[in-house]
Amino acid sequence: MAALYCVMGDPIEHSRSPEIHRRFAAQFSIALEYRRINVQPGSLPSMVRRFAEDGGLGCNITVPLKEEAAALSDSLGDGARQAGAANTLSFGDNGRIHGDNTDGPGLLRHLRVNLGLELENASILIIGAGGAARGIIPALMGANIAKITLVNRTRKRALELARRFAPLGAIRAGNPEAETPPPADLVINASSAGLAGHPPRLPRSLAAGAHCIDLAYGKAAEAFMSWARRGGARSTHDGWGMLVEQAAESFAIWHDRHPDTRKLLNP
Numbered sequence: 001m002a003a004l005y006c007v008m009g010d011p012i013e014h015s016r017s018p019e020i021h022r023r024f025a026a027q028f029s030i031a032l033e034y035r036r037i038n039v040q041p042g043s044l045p046s047m048v049r050r051f052a053e054d055g056g057l058g059c060n061i062t063v064p065l066k067e068e069a070a071a072l073s074d075s076l077g078d079g080a081r082q083a084g085a086a087n088t089l090s091f092g093d094n095g096r097i098h099g100d101n102t103d104g105p106g107l108l109r110h111l112r113v114n115l116g117l118e119l120e121n122a123s124i125l126i127i128g129a130g131g132a133a134r135g136i137i138p139a140l141m142g143a144n145i146a147k148i149t150l151v152n153r154t155r156k157r158a159l160e161l162a163r164r165f166a167p168l169g170a171i172r173a174g175n176p177e178a179e180t181p182p183p184a185d186l187v188i189n190a191s192s193a194g195l196a197g198h199p200p201r202l203p204r205s206l207a208a209g210a211h212c213i214d215l216a217y218g219k220a221a222e223a224f225m226s227w228a229r230r231g232g233a234r235s236t237h238d239g240w241g242m243l244v245e246q247a248a249e250s251f252a253i254w255h256d257r258h259p260d261t262r263k264l265l266n267p
């Protein structure tokens with residue numbers, strides 16, 4: 001019988017996780033069934049329980065349910081605990097649920113291995129202070145970087161995130177209306193403004209000389225990448241590589257084998 005997994009979120013129809021996990025499974029001749037399940041906020045615990053009763057072994061969790069996923073877990077990996085968000089749930093024999101967050105490790109692997117970027121002593125500017133930013137900050141702060149500056153449309157949320165993660169290292173909320181954020185080696189777009197086609201409402205000069213990456217992929221990343229190119233970015237990237245790498249980290253947790261991501265990165 002095929003091992004059963006899924007991704008839960010809302011919206012979910014366009015998720016490419018099933019395709020990615022099936023291709024990984026094929027590398028090891030693992031028989032895998034991987035579904036997409038639309039889940040509304042509030043109903044995650046019952047949907048996860050039902051999926052486990054149907055024989056599911058684990059699920060990926062995407063927007064907007066990652067915080068709920070951490071809350072329902074009986075135990076959490078370090079990154080999920082620090083972020084307060086989980087994107088990978090694994091079901092134990094005893095009905096217990098373990099939550100991990102592979103977004104941060106996936107992003108790090110993509111930056112270091114696929115893009116060849118050196119993160120040590122890097123100064124990082126993160127645009128956005130929602131769930132996506134929260135998921136990646138613990139891993140970045142564990143990578144010997146110099147500092148993170150957070151800027152967000154609603155500054156209060158940036159201040160809250162900076163306070164939450166201050167015990168892990170140097171992080172502060174910038175105030176772009178009052179001061180220009182310091183030059184960054186890496187600019188990460190974790191805002192969802194690109195979904196509506198909006199570029200950051202920030203001076204393009206912030207991208208000058210920096211490697212710039214959006215956490216979203218495809219069309220949703222275009223406005224940011226064009227903003228960054230016009231600002232003189234050193235390189236621009238969308239979030240496809242991170243999506244593939246976070247899926248590979250989830251796959252490794254579930255199947256105890258790390259898949260080769262290269263064919264998916266360069267289709």
Ligand code: ATR
Pocket residue numbers: 063064127128129130131132133152153154157190191192193198
């Ligand atoms: P996600 O899980 O995708 O991060 P989220 O938690 O709703 O979703 O966070 C969305 C982020 O994108 C927030 O930082 C949000 O800014 P606010 O905190 O001010 O809401 C940012 N965002 C969304 N639309 C935006 C827009 N049009 N302009 C600027 N920032 C935007």
